[in-house]
Amino acid sequence: MNSRISPHGVDHDSEPRTPRREFEMAFTSSTRGARLARRMVCHRLDAWGHPYRSEANHTVTLIAAELAANAVRHGHVAGRDFHVRLTDAGTTLRIEVTDTRTERVPLLSDLEPPGDAESGRGLLIVAGLATRWAVTPRVNAPGKTVWAELSLT
Template sequence: MNHQLAQVRAAADRFDVRLSSTPRGARLARLLAVEQLRAWGLPLVDPAQVVAELAANAVTHGRVPGRDFRLVLAVAGGVLRIEVTDTRGDRIPVRRDPGRGLVIVEGLADRWGVREGPAPTKVVWADVPLATGSPGAATRRA
């Protein structure tokens, strides 16, 4: 019984959605993430900003017409893992001065990176701390 309970708890701490690779899909990713974080009782501001930046990058630089991008939120050990998967595995994001999205992600996340997904995808991920003393933690809404 404990194993089943652990599986249900694990499923409850994971959110997974596919969205259209459009500006509307990127906005929806942020809105859905905020609602999920609110349902989990977690900080909203920093994670929402990271989702917004990664989703915007996916639809701007990782878009292939007719293919969706994927948003995954997962909570484990006081860390929120945010993953955005797009279908342009050949375009690896790099931090550069003209684009400030990854600079923002770097500032809000403990760490971030890119990994290959199933061809032709890539996954850009960021780990955002959920500790009470972290920036943005006090912005929790009831």
Template sequence: MNQETPQVLASVRQFGIQLSATRRGARLARLLAVEQLRSWDLEAVTEKAAHVVAELAANAVTHGRVPGRDFHLALSATATTLRIEVTDTRGDRVPVLRGAGVAESGRGLLLVEALADQWGVSSGPVPRKTVWAVIGLP
């Protein structure tokens, strides 16, 4: 008797877009991410994800900007996680988590760390780096 084991294939939803490395591009990244998450019926994490996208995109245009080069936003969602990736062309400038201080700036990654379940940096291909964050889905 032949018994087949049913296989459940995880559905992965993906979205990606290349944006100009400007403040306008960073704002657009956040708006497009929010709309995409709403279209995927992920309202439960939309606000949290919007803050993470805003911080990562702002870092890309502030610290990862190379004139004439864009940055890339990617979202991927499975049944249990949302992964946010922002790729820029300054692989030589890796973000550093700083402690809370009196500085007016430099605290964006503290916010990302507080909102995301995991975050990190992946290098390459040269000259790129990708800063990513993972948020668990309810």
């Protein structure tokens, strides 16, 4: 796998036979960091052939904005960044946002959608736009990853 470091994070471009591409980067846990994460996702999708005005770009960028905002608002731990990972597997786009706060995990239930009168409506947007989404514990560190996938087929 070819890998290069750029000012925009780590961009992993797979072998030509495999349509899988990855982008990952850490962002400050602030509103500015969330805004930058959204913009980086939008730009990376365009560079990968999902133009700015395409439905896939709009949808994944909106999902990224909601997840990054939640990481800043609900997953913030002083002095720790949140991480964004974007994957293009050819038929699926996947966005993952990881924060370092373990005790604040959104509830997942088919019977009760996420959100209430005060918060969580962003996850309703994610649930409505994504093909699939879930929350997983962070591996080998405190925190969690909220991920969402959009099927392109």
